[in-house]
Amino acid sequence: MFHLIPKEKAKVQPEWPERFRQLAEQAEHPLLKSFYGAGCIHPDTPLAQVPFVAMDFETTGLSPQKNGIVSIGLVPFTLKRIYCRQSRHWILDPGKPLHEESVVIHGITHSDIDDAPDLRRILPQLLEALKGRVAVVHHRGIEQPFLSAALKARLGEGVIFPVVDTMELEARLHRHHPLGWLARMLGKKIVSIRLADSRTRYNLPFYAPHHALTDALASAELLQAQVADRFSPDDPISLIWH
Amino acid sequence: MEVEQVEVYEFLRRFVPFKNLPEATLAALSRQVEISYYKADTQILEVGDAVSDLCIVRSGAVEIYRRNGELYNRMSEGGLFAYQSLLMQQKVRFPVKAIEDCLIYFIPEAAFRALFDEHEEFADFFEVGDQSRLRQAVSRREDANELLTSRITALISREPVLISSAATVQQAAGLMTDEGVSSLLILQTEASDPNESEESFDRRQALVSASDGSEHKVCGIITDRDLRTRVVSQGLPFDTPVEEIMSQGLVMINSDEYVFEAMLTMLRTNVHHLPVLKKGRPVGVIALSDLVRYESRNSLFVVSSIFRQQTVEELASLYGDVQASFVRMVNEDANSRMVGSAMAVIGRSFKQRLLELGEEKFGPPPVPYCFMALGSMARDEQLIVTDQDNAMILDDSFDPKLHDEYFRELAAFVSDGLAACGYSYCTGDVMATNRQWRQPKSVWEQYFIDWIDNPTPESLLNSNIFFDLDGVWGRTEWADQLQALISRRARRSQRFLACMARNALNRTPPLGFFKTFVMEQDGQHKNSINLKRRGTAPLADLIRVHALAVGSRAQNSFDRLDDVIEAEILPPGRGPDLRDAMEFISRVRTRHQALDIEAEQEPDNNIEPENMSHFERRNLKEAFQILSDAQKFLKFRYQPNRAN
Numbered sequence: 097m098f099h100l101i102p103k104e105k106a107k108v109q110p111e112w113p114e115r116f117r118q119l120a121e122q123a124e125h126p127l128l129k130s131f132y133g134a135g136c137i138h139p140d141t142p143l144a145q146v147p148f149v150a151m152d153f154e155t156t157g158l159s160p161q162k163n164g165i166v167s168i169g170l171v172p173f174t175l176k177r178i179y180c181r182q183s184r185h186w187i188l189d190p191g192k193p194l195h196e197e198s199v200v201i202h203g204i205t206h207s208d209i210d211d212a213p214d215l216r217r218i219l220p221q222l223l224e225a226l227k228g229r230v231a232v233v234h235h236r237g238i239e240q241p242f243l244s245a246a247l248k249a250r251l252g253e254g255v256i257f258p259v260v261d262t263m264e265l266e267a268r269l270h271r272h273h274p275l276g277w278l279a280r281m282l283g284k285k286i287v288s289i290r291l292a293d294s295r296t297r298y299n300l301p302f303y304a305p306h307h308a309l310t311d312a313l314a315s316a317e318l319l320q321a322q323v324a325d326r327f328s329p330d331d332p333i334s335l336i337w338h
Numbered sequence: 339m340e341v342e343q344v345e346v347y348e349f350l351r352r353f354v355p356f357k358n359l360p361e362a363t364l365a366a367l368s369r370q371v372e373i374s375y376y377k378a379d380t381q382i383l384e385v386g387d388a389v390s391d392l393c394i395v396r397s398g399a400v401e402i403y404r405r406n407g408e409l410y411n412r413m414s415e416g417g418l419f420a421y422q423s424l425l426m427q428q429k430v431r432f433p434v435k436a437i438e439d440c441l442i443y444f445i446p447e448a449a450f451r452a453l454f455d456e457h458e459e460f461a462d463f464f465e466v467g468d469q470s471r472l473r474q475a476v477s478r479r480e481d482a483n484e485l486l487t488s489r490i491t492a493l494i495s496r497e498p499v500l501i502s503s504a505a506t507v508q509q510a511a512g513l514m515t516d517e518g519v520s521s522l523l524i525l526q527t528e529a530s531d532p533n534e535s536e537e538s539f540d541r542r543q544a545l546v547s548a549s550d551g552s553e554h555k556v557c558g559i560i561t562d563r564d565l566r567t568r569v570v571s572q573g574l575p576f577d578t579p580v581e582e583i584m585s586q587g588l589v590m591i592n593s594d595e596y597v598f599e600a601m602l603t604m605l606r607t608n609v610h611h612l613p614v615l616k617k618g619r620p621v622g623v624i625a626l627s628d629l630v631r632y633e634s635r636n637s638l639f640v641v642s643s644i645f646r647q648q649t650v651e652e653l654a655s656l657y658g659d660v661q662a663s664f665v666r667m668v669n670e671d672a673n674s675r676m677v678g679s680a681m682a683v684i685g686r687s688f689k690q691r692l693l694e695l696g697e698e699k700f701g702p703p704p705v706p707y708c709f710m711a712l713g714s715m716a717r718d719e720q721l722i723v724t725d726q727d728n729a730m731i732l733d734d735s736f737d738p739k740l741h742d743e744y745f746r747e748l749a750a751f752v753s754d755g756l757a758a759c760g761y762s763y764c765t766g767d768v769m770a771t772n773r774q775w776r777q778p779k780s781v782w783e784q785y786f787i788d789w790i791d792n793p794t795p796e797s798l799l800n801s802n803i804f805f806d807l808d809g810v811w812g813r814t815e816w817a818d819q820l821q822a823l824i825s826r827r828a829r830r831s832q833r834f835l836a837c838m839a840r841n842a843l844n845r846t847p848p849l850g851f852f853k854t855f856v857m858e859q860d861g862q863h864k865n866s867i868n869l870k871r872r873g874t875a876p877l878a879d880l881i882r883v884h885a886l887a888v889g890s891r892a893q894n895s896f897d898r899l900d901d902v903i904e905a906e907i908l909p910p911g912r913g914p915d916l917r918d919a920m921e922f923i924s925r926v927r928t929r930h931q932a933l934d935i936e937a938e939q940e941p942d943n944n945i946e947p948e949n950m951s952h953f954e955r956r957n958l959k960e961a962f963q964i965l966s967d968a969q970k971f972l973k974f975r976y977q978p979n980r981a982n
Contacts, residue, residue: 133468177372177373178373184341298439299438300438317375
């Protein structure tokens, strides 16, 4: 049934390699020019050959416009191996007020960010680490929009790139239809698709949440498990990216 | 900014051998970790995979199997696997499968080795004790092929079928048909006297108890082939007693020997049926065909093709096959004993075939003779790089004027033929082409008596090689008789043993003062170690001295060691250590030669330590240390003014 999806989506979905070529032309800032210039893999690339990078941000809140990025974790991987050696982790000055509620969640305090750099300073390294790779996040409403907003504020232009959303892959399985009345009558509960709960279903170990680097690792492992569970390494990346 | 994965760090910290590592080391280690997810029922490691990581079960469970499919171990969170293969730099031998959905952490080889080098405790976890690790490194159980791991018992499908020597061949044929067997053991009709003196002290006797309680000796065997070739084709009457056509002088084997011993015995003695004994009682008969499934296409087939070749040129063309079977055995992790025996059987077969061809060419020998193999071939320790060491014992009726021309030509024919087949001429001229080593039996006996009774280190310097001897062709019993002479006489001559001991110390292991390797300093093998000259040869020399001292008649170093250990002349534990050292150095040597052959280079005995793995270096140093200690002990035992 999945083989129908790419065809349907192909009409609406931008062809990423082509878009990257155009964006490389249009982008003003040399960092972005170089980022797009590195290109994007073809949508037919088999999953087994895709270079992924799991990415997680901790933020001061949920609005890309109002809130800032406190930390970034990156973990490059393939279907076969996750490489801790190449992981990156930055604590950043969010440039926005750090609210008590968010501190409780991610545990990064005012004193931690006192000496922390602005995103702009680590941008060359960050974009370099993302270059040529497909980003993997759990819930795509955060990382890409936040990064784009932060870049817009600093460079005057945003950024877009394809993203695989492990939460959406869980939703495909467990949120296919809303629960019918019969299911509700029988006491069925909505299956949680939060990162930690999703991981449990694949026998993945519990990792303490809300540390950008750990969460990135957690999503990388989750994607490996999801693919092992119901995709083939030969399936094209277009099946799962957005 | 380099940063460790907290979850990885915290996990490793919970388990031995990581928990005692310094914090900074563990943090650095957790940065190196790689991770992969395996769904239940998928294979994590397949047999033959290259191993490049130490594996740790992070979640889920795995099962490790033996090659035969038997479950070896089951592991869950914190379980470590693949380290044996990693330590020994071998490919995966035991496949590993996920039995639940699993997350596996991998520690790359380089990081693992760094820890192993720098943290004693970490290394200790993977090796209980140095000696036992060396033993593990050479352990037969884990990495040998079936020929080596299976005991002969496994081949026996039924009890032997017996018949009295007075029965007729027709009765015998009827019994074979009824029982569906291809061979019968023949029982002596008279009960044997339990106090009867043994006619040959080393020939194994088989006895069978009759229903009346009397004991009967197994005196022969007949096979269906014998009925065909010795009865029917000769036109003998069907009432001929079986004892007239049976084969006597039975070659037998013990049931607890390995299958490969049976194979070698059959190849050496050219019999196709071997009675199997258990505590002196026949428990079955195995046929060559039983072994073929264990040994599909290597040495056995090289040997049989040697006997099919009609010319020296054809024999020489088998060189590639010999090398291929050597490489195959090494790659199958056959132990050095097996490789050495198989190569010796091949070498022996070349000699036998060349002598057959020689006798066709020059006619039958004017007087009986025995062709002997000396040195490594006699010890069953031959490898691929070897020269020919051989000699001839001639009948005492030998008259040089009348007969020497024949034997000189025959010896030259064999020697040239061997050289053509890849066995280079002996640089010390220990060959039957040398008149000194082509002598009547009485002269040979006098040689040995002189060496043993009037020894000087100089006179014995080059005669070590004659104390490893084996009859290959002709009157091979003469070689046995020389062995018996040596074993009787040598143990009584303390001066002889002391001279042999002194010579055995001439070649020392390549260890420096600080346990560093001492390399050859000149010539084309500069900065390398000659594993034969510095390792296996001095070990064989040393073991020979001890073996002669206890009157052992064995030729193979491992067999000699068994006799030496049994005689309890070594300090406890030293014997098994020597065996492990011999095995390890031989293995490095064979592996090195196999790699050379695969790389299409001329194989040799020189290795450069810098090209070896850390583990190989470490084990090799240990093996050399054992040799060094054993030499010290030998020196002590035979010091000039010590009363023994």
